[in-house]
Amino acid sequence: MSFSISGKTAIVTGGANGIGLAIGRHFVDKGANVMFADMDEKQLVHELGENEEDSAQRYFAGDLREKLTQANLLSATIDAFEKVDILINASRQIVPSDALSAEDDAVEMLMQQNFMTALRLSQTVARRMIKQAEDDDDDENVIGAIINLSSIAARNTHPELLAYSVSNAALNQMTRSLALSLAENRIRVNAVAFGSVMSGSLQRTLKENREYRKEIEERTPLGRVASASELAETVQFLASDSSDFMTGQVLTVDGGRSLLDPVMVPAH
Ligand SMILES: NC(=O)c1ccc[n+]([C@@H]2O[C@H](COP(=O)([O-])OP(=O)(O)OC[C@H]3O[C@@H](n4cnc5c(N)ncnc54)[C@H](O)[C@@H]3O)[C@@H](O)[C@H]2O)c1
């Protein structure tokens, strides 16, 4: 089967909401085991609680900025599924910060949330993937895939989105650096830069503010925003052996918006 992820184990951060939740559900549907990780325990229980006994999906609640929490997440995943093959970094925060007056705290917060958390967790999980490959006799088949969810905000710009844009640009560069470091271990690292997606806080804004939605649609050559579930298929491709020869790439999935429109439309 193409894009097969059946039998793989994935950790999905930001798994309680939006795109992370949609990806995790899609992966379970395609035969993967998924650990949904998020700091929003109430929402994890709300979305996944009744399936707690489902052998293919588990959840882990904690603030993933903490190194110890990340180590606990990895242990919980190994306890539940014995291995980890795929890491999807989808947790994030977005708050406006003005290019001229942004305070250190605001910039540091988004760099921690959107860049450092993904870097640390990628390092932690990659070390485990390397160990798994060393322990596996038939290691020709062993691969790892790390996928960072990024934004066209890394390339496009707006003065009110300074810290968010910079944190995503850092994530893209980290994708390339880590891909080079991990290539010899056959762990692939890629990113997807989304445009506007019907998900999370943006979904609320798009629903409440028709003018804003119209503006985004008009600025997108394909004329619409994306659904979280269609994006899950792109991420599935990057997680599967079908993209076996791809690493260090940032795939833009934005309906063509970044071709025409270098200016973001801040909504948050
Ligand atoms: N929604 C969009 O239009 C859009 C556009 C471009 C890129 N993206 C990217 O897609 C990814 C998912 O976005 P989304 O819209 O689904 O976001 P969302 O806000 O709906 O979900 C983010 C999740 O991350 C969790 N989280 C935040 N900080 C955390 C922490 N320290 N520890 C644990 N969990 C934490 C939140 O609780 C939340 O459940 C992000 O990487 C984002 O940058 C989204």
Ligand SMILES: O=C(O)C(=O)C[C@H](O)[C@H](O)CO
């Ligand atoms: O949420 C993000 O990461 C985005 O890049 C989407 C934006 O918030 C929105 O489309 C801004 O133009």
